Amino acid sequence: MRQVLEAILDKAVEAGASYADVRHVTGFTETISVKNRAVESMSHNREEGTGIRVLVDGAWGFASTCDSSATGLSGAASLAVQIARASARWKKARGVELSPLRPVDTRWRSPAAQDPFDVPSAEKISLLTDTSNAALSVPGTRIASATMTSFAEQKLFMSTEGSCIEQHITGCGATISVLAHDQNGVQTRSFSDFESRGYEFVRDLDLKPRAETLAGEAVNLLGAETCPRQKTDLVMGGSMVALQIHESCGHPIELDRVMGQEATFAGTSFLTLDKRESFMYGSPSVTITADATIDGGLGSFGYDDEGVHAQRTVIIDKGRFVNYLTSRETAAMFGQTSNGTMRAAGWSNIPLIRMTNINLEPGDWTLDEIIRDTKQGVFVDTPKSWSLDDKRLNFHFGQEIAYEIKDGSIGKMLKNPAHTAMTPQFWNACDAVANKQEWKVWGTPGCAKGEPVQVIHVGHGASPARFRGIRVGVGE
Amino acid sequence: MIGQDEMLRIVERVLRLSGCAETEAVLTGEHLHLTRFNDNSIHQNLSRRNYVLRVRVVKEQRTGTAVTNRTDDDAIRWLLDEASKSADSKPRNPDSKSLPSPREPRQVSGFYHSTHRYTAAERADAAGEAITRAQARGLDASGAFSTGTEEIAVANSHGIRVYNASTISFFRTIMSRGEITGYADRLSRNVLDFDFGQIANEALEKALHGGDSIPIEPGEYDTIFEEYAVADLVRFLGYLAFGALAKQEGRSFMATQMGQKVMGENISIWDDAADPRGLVTPFDLEGVPKQKVSIINKGVAEGVVYDSITATKDGKQSTGHSTGYGGRWLMGPMPSHMLLGTGNVSREAMIRSTSRGILVTRFHYTHCPEPAKLVATGTTRDGTFLVENGEITRRLKNLRFTESVLRAFSCVECISSTSRVVKDWWSTFSSVLPVIKVKGFTFTGSTTF
Numbered sequence: 001m002r003q004v005l006e007a008i009l010d011k012a013v014e015a016g017a018s019y020a021d022v023r024h025v026t027g028f029t030e031t032i033s034v035k036n037r038a039v040e041s042m043s044h045n046r047e048e049g050t051g052i053r054v055l056v057d058g059a060w061g062f063a064s065t066c067d068s069s070a071t072g073l074s075g076a077a078s079l080a081v082q083i084a085r086a087s088a089r090w091k092k093a094r095g096v097e098l099s100p101l102r103p104v105d106t107r108w109r110s111p112a113a114q115d116p117f118d119v120p121s122a123e124k125i126s127l128l129t130d131t132s133n134a135a136l137s138v139p140g141t142r143i144a145s146a147t148m149t150s151f152a153e154q155k156l157f158m159s160t161e162g163s164c165i166e167q168h169i170t171g172c173g174a175t176i177s178v179l180a181h182d183q184n185g186v187q188t189r190s191f192s193d194f195e196s197r198g199y200e201f202v203r204d205l206d207l208k209p210r211a212e213t214l215a216g217e218a219v220n221l222l223g224a225e226t227c228p229r230q231k232t233d234l235v236m237g238g239s240m241v242a243l244q245i246h247e248s249c250g251h252p253i254e255l256d257r258v259m260g261q262e263a264t265f266a267g268t269s270f271l272t273l274d275k276r277e278s279f280m281y282g283s284p285s286v287t288i289t290a291d292a293t294i295d296g297g298l299g300s301f302g303y304d305d306e307g308v309h310a311q312r313t314v315i316i317d318k319g320r321f322v323n324y325l326t327s328r329e330t331a332a333m334f335g336q337t338s339n340g341t342m343r344a345a346g347w348s349n350i351p352l353i354r355m356t357n358i359n360l361e362p363g364d365w366t367l368d369e370i371i372r373d374t375k376q377g378v379f380v381d382t383p384k385s386w387s388l389d390d391k392r393l394n395f396h397f398g399q400e401i402a403y404e405i406k407d408g409s410i411g412k413m414l415k416n417p418a419h420t421a422m423t424p425q426f427w428n429a430c431d432a433v434a435n436k437q438e439w440k441v442w443g444t445p446g447c448a449k450g451e452p453v454q455v456i457h458v459g460h461g462a463s464p465a466r467f468r469g470i471r472v473g474v475g476e
Numbered sequence: 477m478i479g480q481d482e483m484l485r486i487v488e489r490v491l492r493l494s495g496c497a498e499t500e501a502v503l504t505g506e507h508l509h510l511t512r513f514n515d516n517s518i519h520q521n522l523s524r525r526n527y528v529l530r531v532r533v534v535k536e537q538r539t540g541t542a543v544t545n546r547t548d549d550d551a552i553r554w555l556l557d558e559a560s561k562s563a564d565s566k567p568r569n570p571d572s573k574s575l576p577s578p579r580e581p582r583q584v585s586g587f588y589h590s591t592h593r594y595t596a597a598e599r600a601d602a603a604g605e606a607i608t609r610a611q612a613r614g615l616d617a618s619g620a621f622s623t624g625t626e627e628i629a630v631a632n633s634h635g636i637r638v639y640n641a642s643t644i645s646f647f648r649t650i651m652s653r654g655e656i657t658g659y660a661d662r663l664s665r666n667v668l669d670f671d672f673g674q675i676a677n678e679a680l681e682k683a684l685h686g687g688d689s690i691p692i693e694p695g696e697y698d699t700i701f702e703e704y705a706v707a708d709l710v711r712f713l714g715y716l717a718f719g720a721l722a723k724q725e726g727r728s729f730m731a732t733q734m735g736q737k738v739m740g741e742n743i744s745i746w747d748d749a750a751d752p753r754g755l756v757t758p759f760d761l762e763g764v765p766k767q768k769v770s771i772i773n774k775g776v777a778e779g780v781v782y783d784s785i786t787a788t789k790d791g792k793q794s795t796g797h798s799t800g801y802g803g804r805w806l807m808g809p810m811p812s813h814m815l816l817g818t819g820n821v822s823r824e825a826m827i828r829s830t831s832r833g834i835l836v837t838r839f840h841y842t843h844c845p846e847p848a849k850l851v852a853t854g855t856t857r858d859g860t861f862l863v864e865n866g867e868i869t870r871r872l873k874n875l876r877f878t879e880s881v882l883r884a885f886s887c888v889e890c891i892s893s894t895s896r897v898v899k900d901w902w903s904t905f906s907s908v909l910p911v912i913k914v915k916g917f918t919f920t921g922s923t924t925f
Binding site for chain 1: 650657922
């Protein structure tokens with residue numbers, strides 16, 4: 001395949017490209033879904049193809065194809081150049097410039113003790129069926145679903161600068177969803193986590209006891225009081241903090257979004273260029289990093305889709321906003337080098353600036369200490385809905401479950417919780433973050449961005465945290 | 477394009493090589509071309525080509541599926557082998573019934589050579605029309621323009637043999653001056669339906685109207701929703717309530733309120749993939765012809781959409797709304813071509829009849845915190861205006877709504893006499909929708925721009 005891709009790059013250069021890179025990707029996915037003890041779906045998916053990106057006359061063109069024949073690939077290269085020439089009719093005066101990058105010839109593989117594709121399907125079905133059964137054992141449970149997904153991706157990246165990078169990423173994860181309903185309404189409890197790791201990750205998820213606990217909570221939520229509307233102290237569980245990071249930090253720090261390149265669909269960002277190095281995004285308790293090197297993180301890799309090595313970048317340093325996620329093109333605008341976040345979903349898509357693992361660094365509290373230190377508040381966990389304005393300022397998050405906190409103790413269960421705030425005010429209200437023992441990297445397999453939309457894997461390191469004086473329980 | 481003969485040859489080849497009692501092969505192809513522009517220049521421009529072959533086998537009430545994007549014999553044997561092994565490793569499902577049988581397809585055509593042959597240079601020129609108009613007024617244009625061709629062939633061991641080719645084009649633009657923005661888009665199977673200058677002018681008008689934005693207190697307001705915004709209200713009805721699986725599982729209000737009044741009498745919603753105002757489509761991902769389904773009739777819940785699996789459970793026939801079997805999309809059948817019935821007033825008359833209210837162009841990042849009650853939330857964007865004494869007076873800073881969609885559709889005061897095909901923010905559906913005015917719509921928050 002190396003020779004084939006080299007030929008494509010040569011073709012692009014002959015046609016007039018000043019730079020070109022090419023990705024050949026083969027992807028495997030297995031999804032097994034059990035609902036109320038019955039295997040609802042079991043599917044295997046294998047896809048492969050090639051995408052070529054070119055710079056011609058200072059403008060980008062991209063073409064991808066599933067046709068791996070010499071004719072098909074050559075045609076894609078020619079088409080990419082043709083598209084770039086069309087782009088050049090309306091390019092910026094300076095054209096695209098790329099920050100420097102030393103080429104590498106290397107291989108990288110994600111950690112996996114046991115390849116999930118080596119595990120017999122019967123074993124996986126048995127685990128999922130037992131999980132569904134565990135939830136259904138709780139009286140009042142109506143629907144109990146358990147899904148397991150395994151994935152593997154083999155990628156070969158080459159560029160006209162001389163890079164040749166082969167990467168193998170394997171991972172898996174599971175989702176549980178339990179639904180209870182009665183004449184008064186419907187309540188759900190769920191769990192989801194993924195890592196770029198082998199089947200050992202799924203084994204350690206303790207799906208069966210977890211499902212039983214979730215089912216009990218779903219049933220109890222039916223009879224719980226509605227979370228009252230109030231301004232109060234909000235303590236969030238780790239999975240909820242993970243989504244908060246994703247939506248209100250991870251996306252607004254994408255520099256292409258800041259530059260307006262996602263305006264028509266996903267929106268722009270309130271973190272305008274003048275805010276870098278000066279804006280207090282959060283309190284001193286808030287340090288947020290982008291780290292593609294975390295072992296097993298769902299957003300981890302060896303090299304991004306421009307050939308830039310995975311790295312760790314501090315984004316928010318004790319509350320102060322200091323860095324964006326960048327590409328070679330956007331970093332060049334500031335005389336910097338890329339911090340390695342250009343990623344494409346699969347082979348058919350153009351690379352975009354994407355999150356890697358975006359993490360709220362742990363503090364030095366335990367969750368118990370945070371609760372004991374809270375006189376009046378609400379503890380919430382597991383996101384149910386999320387909505388932000390198109391600059392990522394005003395947000396509304398709904399959760400599946402909440403508990404009243406009174407005089408330092410967890411009290412009654414509350415249903416239909418939600419909270420709303422403005423992003424900087426919210427993160428500046430953070431005054432306690434739980435420690436490393438309560439910190440984990442949550443895998444989010446469904447981060448969407450771009451036109452056409454691309455869905456990519458990201459991770460979020462998070463531990464429980466407290467935010468003072470937040471509007472909760474908005475809307476019945 | 478591969479073309480009808482070759483597409484059918486491939487799916488029939490799957491059936492010939494299969495040793496299973498029941499086999500289904502679905503081959504879908506996409507050629508998508510998309511040009512994106514921002515800050516008055518093209519920043520992304522791409523083309524992608526992919527063909528995906530899905531196989532479903534049923535062996536003694538055990539179903540297995542496999543998917544690949546290769547169509548040679550080795551790939552087909554791999555698919556059949558994987559699907560068969562998947563079926564073998566599952567216990568029998570007593571609810572499993574056979575694959576659908578052929579029915580007479582509806583004759584619709586959604587293929588236009590004009591769209592199929594559209595070039596990268598022509599797309600760039602179209603972007604250039606928006607850019608030029610923006611530059612002339614000192615504004616920045618951003619947007620996206622896509623053209624594409626899709627093919628689908630479905631065959632199964634009960635005799636279904638269908639093929640369809642269609643084209644699709646979508647142009648949208650935002651005109652910006654600082655934080656002030658205006659939006660417009662058009663969707664059609666025929667790119668020649670687009671007047672790019674007109675679309676750009678619609679967005680420009682929104683961006684230039686109303687001066688700098690002012691804040692308004694959240695609360696209940698009589699609100700006029702343009703078609704783009706109505707699409708997001710209808711979206712939650714579509715994917716949370718109008719499919720048979722949601723009804724069967726008790727997640728939808730249709731489970732308990734079928735035959736009852738659930739919205740205002742002036743609201744009728746139906747699904748019709750043959751209506752020429754929408755993106756016409758003949759059959760679903762099981763090869764079953766799409767039927768017209770009355771969902772809400774003068775405010776009364778009347779029906780849901782089915783695929784073959786949910787139809788069997790309710791003793792009905794599939795209405796041709798399968799979203800495919802075995803994929804990640806396990807929400808069951810979905811409406812695909814919703815229409816909301818028109819009324820008898822114009823958008824301008826709605827504005828004139830409003831003493832104090834809000835005009836919303838479009839929503840952003842809508843979601844549903846309470847799916848069972850269809851309580852939705854989201855923020856306005858790209859043109860939110862104050863209406864006073866029958867006139868648009870000021871531009872407003874964007875607002876967050878939190879409102880029950882059912883309640884909103886029970887409080888529709890008037891509906892425009894015209895409608896057009898639009899997508900919701902997430903492009904879940906393409907629906908034919910009018911402008912509507914809702915009495916007392918609830919806004920619960922606001923933002924700074």
